[in-house]
Amino acid sequence: MGKGILVKYGEIAIKGNNRVLFENALIKNIKHALRDLGKLWIEKEQGRLFIPVPQEAENEPLWMQRALEGLQRIFGIIGVCPVDVLEVETSLTFDTIAEAVLAYVNREYTGALSFKVDCKRANKKFPMNSMEIASELGARILEARPELTVDVHDPQVRIMVELRNQVYIYGKTLPGLGGMPVGTAGRAALLLSGGIDSPVAGWMMAKRGLTLCAVYFHAHPYTTDRAKEKVLELARRVSVYAGKIRVYVVPFTEIQLDIYEKCPHEQLTIIMRRIMMQIAERIAEKEEAQALVTGESLGQVASQTLASLYCTNAVCHMPVFRPVIGFDKQEIIEIAKRIDTFETSILPYEDCCTIFVAKHPATRPKLNDIQKSEEALTSLPEQIDRAVENSEIITVGV
Amino acid sequence: MKEVYLDNAATTRPSDKAIATIHTVLEKDYGNPSSLHRMGQAAEKYMSRSRKQLADILMADPESIYFTSCATESTATALRGAAQRLRHRGKHILTSQGEHAATRENLKYLAAQGYEIETLEQDASGRILLEDLSSKLRPDTILVTCLHVNNETGCIQPVDQMGPLIHEKQKDCLFHVDAVQSFAKYPVFPKAWQIDLMSTSAHKINGPKGIGFLYMRRQLSLPPLLVGGGQERHFRSGTENVPFIAAFGEAAQEMWEAHETLTARMQTLKEETLERLQRELEAVTVNGPDVSEGAAHILNLRIEGVRSEVLLHALEDYGVYVSSGSACSSNKPGEKSPTLYALGCSAQAMDESVRISFGRYNTEADVEALVSAMKTVVPMLRRFVRK
Numbered sequence: 001m002g003k004g005i006l007v008k009y010g011e012i013a014i015k016g017n018n019r020v021l022f023e024n025a026l027i028k029n030i031k032h033a034l035r036d037l038g039k040l041w042i043e044k045e046q047g048r049l050f051i052p053v054p055q056e057a058e059n060e061p062l063w064m065q066r067a068l069e070g071l072q073r074i075f076g077i078i079g080v081c082p083v084d085v086l087e088v089e090t091s092l093t094f095d096t097i098a099e100a101v102l103a104y105v106n107r108e109y110t111g112a113l114s115f116k117v118d119c120k121r122a123n124k125k126f127p128m129n130s131m132e133i134a135s136e137l138g139a140r141i142l143e144a145r146p147e148l149t150v151d152v153h154d155p156q157v158r159i160m161v162e163l164r165n166q167v168y169i170y171g172k173t174l175p176g177l178g179g180m181p182v183g184t185a186g187r188a189a190l191l192l193s194g195g196i197d198s199p200v201a202g203w204m205m206a207k208r209g210l211t212l213c214a215v216y217f218h219a220h221p222y223t224t225d226r227a228k229e230k231v232l233e234l235a236r237r238v239s240v241y242a243g244k245i246r247v248y249v250v251p252f253t254e255i256q257l258d259i260y261e262k263c264p265h266e267q268l269t270i271i272m273r274r275i276m277m278q279i280a281e282r283i284a285e286k287e288e289a290q291a292l293v294t295g296e297s298l299g300q301v302a303s304q305t306l307a308s309l310y311c312t313n314a315v316c317h318m319p320v321f322r323p324v325i326g327f328d329k330q331e332i333i334e335i336a337k338r339i340d341t342f343e344t345s346i347l348p349y350e351d352c353c354t355i356f357v358a359k360h361p362a363t364r365p366k367l368n369d370i371q372k373s374e375e376a377l378t379s380l381p382e383q384i385d386r387a388v389e390n391s392e393i394i395t396v397g398v
Numbered sequence: 399m400k401e402v403y404l405d406n407a408a409t410t411r412p413s414d415k416a417i418a419t420i421h422t423v424l425e426k427d428y429g430n431p432s433s434l435h436r437m438g439q440a441a442e443k444y445m446s447r448s449r450k451q452l453a454d455i456l457m458a459d460p461e462s463i464y465f466t467s468c469a470t471e472s473t474a475t476a477l478r479g480a481a482q483r484l485r486h487r488g489k490h491i492l493t494s495q496g497e498h499a500a501t502r503e504n505l506k507y508l509a510a511q512g513y514e515i516e517t518l519e520q521d522a523s524g525r526i527l528l529e530d531l532s533s534k535l536r537p538d539t540i541l542v543t544c545l546h547v548n549n550e551t552g553c554i555q556p557v558d559q560m561g562p563l564i565h566e567k568q569k570d571c572l573f574h575v576d577a578v579q580s581f582a583k584y585p586v587f588p589k590a591w592q593i594d595l596m597s598t599s600a601h602k603i604n605g606p607k608g609i610g611f612l613y614m615r616r617q618l619s620l621p622p623l624l625v626g627g628g629q630e631r632h633f634r635s636g637t638e639n640v641p642f643i644a645a646f647g648e649a650a651q652e653m654w655e656a657h658e659t660l661t662a663r664m665q666t667l668k669e670e671t672l673e674r675l676q677r678e679l680e681a682v683t684v685n686g687p688d689v690s691e692g693a694a695h696i697l698n699l700r701i702e703g704v705r706s707e708v709l710l711h712a713l714e715d716y717g718v719y720v721s722s723g724s725a726c727s728s729n730k731p732g733e734k735s736p737t738l739y740a741l742g743c744s745a746q747a748m749d750e751s752v753r754i755s756f757g758r759y760n761t762e763a764d765v766e767a768l769v770s771a772m773k774t775v776v777p778m779l780r781r782f783v784r785k
Contacts, residue, residue: 221711260782 001100002085003060004052005067006045006168010078010178023049025181026076029243033070037063045164046122052085068174073241075207076184077176081160086167094128097167098140104169105141105159114151115141120162130163137161177207182243185209188291188321189284191276192216192235192247194227197295197324199234199341200332204323205293206242213287214238214245215280217252222356230347232396237341239397248283249392252276255383256356262376266362269303270370271377274315275384281318282388291319297332298325302361311367399717402767406602406757407549407579407696408721413604413652413758416645420606423641431638432629441640448647452611455582455654456596458589464612464630465643469578470500471623472597472612473543475634477504479620480541480572480595481513487570488538489513494526494555496737497545498576500597505543523687524553524741528563535567542571546586547579550737550753551686552696554580561592572618578602578610579693582653584661588613595620600642604758605649609642653758664694664756667765671697671754674769679776685738685751697754700743703780706752712779716771721753 009026027042027049034040038054057063064082071080084104086097101117109115117137119130128136137159138150162168190202192214202212216231232247239245259271280292296304303312313320324332336342374380403411412420423444429437431445449460456462466472481491493505495517509515519530526544535542542564546557557575564573574595577586581598588596596613600606614620614633626635653660669689675682681702686692701709706722713720734748743751754768 221708221714224707224711225714257782 001103002052002087003064004050004083004085005064005071006081006083006162006170007049007051007071007077008079008081008173008176009047009049009076010176022076022181022184025184026074029074029076029181029183030071032243033074034067037067037070043165048162048164050083050085050166050168072174072176074181075177075179075209075241076181078178079173079176081168081170081173083168083170086169088123088163088166092126092167094133094136097133097161098137100167101137101159101161101169102140102144104171105145108171109148109157112147112149113156114149114154115157115159116150116152116155117141117159117161120160120164122162122164126163133161133163177241179207180209182206182209182241183211185211186291187211187213187284187287187289188293189280189287189289190214190238190245190293191280191295192231193295194230194234194345194347195295196329196336196342196345197297197300197332199238199295199345200335200339201293201295201321201323202238203241203335203339203341205321206238210242210291210293212238212242212245212293213283213289214247215250215276215283216247217250217276217279219253219256219356220251222253222256226347230344232394233344234341236396237339237344241339242397244395244397246287247394247396249394250279250283250387251390251392252387255380255387258377258379258383260356263373265358266360267365267370267373268356268358269361270308270311270365271374272356273303273308273312274370274374275380277312277315277320279384279387281316282384283391284318286388289318291321292316293321293323295324295332296322297327297329300329302363305363307364307366308362311365311370314367400767402716402718402764404754404756404760404764404768405719405721406760407753407755409601409607410604410757411759412601412606412645413649415652416605416649419645419648420641423644427640429640431640432627441638444640444644445638448643451647451651455650456589456613457587458613459616462588462613462616464614464633465638465646466610466612466634467608467636467639469576469597469599469610472599472610473498473500473574473576474504475612475620475623476574476595476597476614477501477508477541477543478623480574481508481511483620484540484570484572488536488540490536490539491515492518492531492534492539492542494518494544495520495740496524496548496550496553497543498549498578501543501545501576502736520740522741523691524548524551524737525687526555526560528556528559531560532563532567535564535571537568539568539571541574543574543576545576545579547577547584547693547696548686548737549579549696550735551698551741552579552692552694553687553737554584554691554693557586557593558591565592579696582650583657583695584693588615594618600646600649603649603653605646606642609639609646611646656758660758661694664760667756667760667762668694668697668754670762671765671768672699674765675699675772678769678773685741685743685747695756697756698738698751699754700747700751701776702750703783704776705749705779707749708779709752709775712775713768713771716767716775718768718771720768721755722751 038056043050086100117134119134121130160170188210190212192198214235218228235245235247263271427440429441431442449463452463453460505515518526520526544555547554561573564571572594575593577596578599580586582603594615599610622633624635629635683700685698710722738748
């Protein structure tokens with residue numbers, strides 16, 4: 001009898017002929033995420049993947065713990081189960097299965113618990129049907145462990161026995177994140193600031209299978225290098241889920257000062273964001289990405305009112321994903337805490353310089369006015385070229 | 399690009415001798431001083447050598463030196479220990495304005511424990527008024543704690559006169575001095591000046607970070623903060639940091655032997671910096687004491703119209719490192735800079751204040767580099783002020 005982890009995947013099981021692509025992406029992501037845990041042989045079952053504990057894993061409980069933790073951070077998985085596994089051979093008898101199930105129950109459970117046995121029989125070669133197997137196994141367990149009771153409606157312990165290419169026995173399923181395997185939905189450029197919202201937005205879109213690159217605007221000496229380090233750390237934390245991320249650090253001071261000198265102060269933020277979008281789109285094109293992702297949340301600040309978003313959006317040609325648009329701050333914070341970006345986001349390095357923030361920014365800007373103001377920025381096209389060209393590219397999460 | 403390090407009040411570059419000493423002890427004499435064998439004895443020798451070097455600088459007994467992990471630990475031990483020891487005599491504690499956070503936070507803790515903390519009045523430069531000290535001392539005053547050289551402005555407190563005054567009026571009152579910015583750079587003689595407790599740190603005098611000592615007058619005994627293996631005569635348990643202790647002694651000795659020439663040189667650099675900056679730039683003013691009065695190594699300037707944090711990052715591009723003294727992320731003026739706040743600076747003035755602090759390795763060329771960088775950067779930054 002062996003041990004391993006049964007991985008249940010959700011949506012990807014229903015993708016028809018594309019299923020193989022999705023499965024392969026998931027397998028690739030699992031192998032990458034668990035690369036420090038030995039050479040993995042991942043077996044496909046219908047709607048499941050099975051990862052046996054590798055031979056070289058010396059400390060099995062430790063391996064199991066680390067592998068489960070890793071799998072719970074991979075998109076596309078809805079549940080992971082530590083399992084006992086029996087090889088299906090021609091000699092496989094009910095007695096052999098019962099023996100293995102009993103061994104599992106004796107090892108895992110003590111005391112007077114209520115239980116139920118559930119059976120799935122994908123392998124139809126086995127002569128008994130799933131109902132028969134479940135009830136017969138229940139009887140065997142009761143016989144051996146008289147202190148246990150059967151409760152088919154609300155058992156404390158649900159023992160699962162799945163007959164597939166192999167027989168899997170398990171009693172608990174740890175939840176996965178759901179979503180789609182990263183790399184199955186295309187590429188997008190995330191506008192990443194040091195705040196709470198944008199890492200969450202990136203995480204949410206990666207959850208839908210997008211591969212991310214990130215764009216960060218750096219205004220040295222007005223923002224500190226620690227702010228840059230902080231953004232890289234945030235990208236690193238998102239990459240735990242989203243895989244490798246290339247972060248573009250865009251030198252933005254020249255453009256910012258130009259806007260500051262030439263445009264009305266209350267429009268400063270909107271104009272700045274419009275230019276950020278254009279730069280992000282240029283970087284997205286370089287990266288062969290087809291969408292932008294931002295952490296905008298409707299009405300959160302002046303630049304995120306509908307009128308402002310309308311102006312910002314008007315420069316974009318690509319779809320702009322704003323997954324937290326309808327979220328309250330608190331809801332975003334909860335996700336940030338769950339994905340472990342919150343503590344980094346609240347480090348106090350961001351926006352140290354307030355000179356670029358108007359005391360009373362426009363909350364209902366008009367696109368015409370903004371476009372007119374932008375006419376003063378006569379060297380903007382070259383400035384954008386320079387900013388894109390001089391971006392520093394840092395890859396995180398290798 | 400040449401590095402122009404002008405943030406010596408924050409920390410200093412360890413001297414070659416300090417580094418070599420650490421290396422030797424780590425590599426060869428790594429024994430535990432508590433071990434009975436020869437290796438332990440060799441380690442013990444470094445300890446006593448350092449203790450002697452440090453005590454000599456203070457003109458005090460080696461037995462008065464207790465090694466700690468840093469000045470914050472020294473201060474915490476001194477303040478909490480003194481308060482606990484004398485709690486039956488009284489609960490009144492006197493302190494100056496603009497103390498270092500190590501003192502402030504420990505006093506805050508004591509206040510929460512029911513101690514009464516009272517602050518001394520100061521003059522326009524930040525110096526406490528001796529008459530005020532004299533009038534505020536009460537029979538139940540158990541402790542006076544004072545920063546010798548202010549880390550932000552370089553203001554020097556008259557601790558030499560405070561000790562005798564305190565003990566004349568209240569002979570059992572304890573006097574603690576935070577000498578982090580002065581030890582080995584300027585004369586400090588706790589025995590002669592009637593200082594009971596004194597905190598110091600190695601990394602401000604070209605020694606390593608993570609080592610300090612508490613001077614405690616002989617015959618005085620306070621409850622320890624850390625108990626355990628009973629090291630440092632049961633006053634500070636924990637295996638001694640022998641390499642850093644050894645380096646501390648060497649660095650302090652080097653600094654002290656050169657202190658007169660160094661002070662004179664730093665004073666010249668300081669005066670020259672101010673003079674040239676005021677000549678080249680408009681609206682540059684001194685925060686705190688007059689340049690002729692404050693500590694030679696600290697110069698705190700307000701450069702109007704330039705946020706110090708932005709200036710600091712702009713100077714980085716020229717390899718010049720200074721301090722902004724306050725982080726603009728904090729919105730409460732009292733927290734930005736307690737020292738400047740006590741001097742009556744506005745929030746904006748604090749945001750526009752930079753600290754330039756000199757050390758053993760600074761030369762005329764550094765002043766040149768600073769002034770030349772400032773000449774380029776300041777006018778540029780002044781173009782962009784908040785509308």
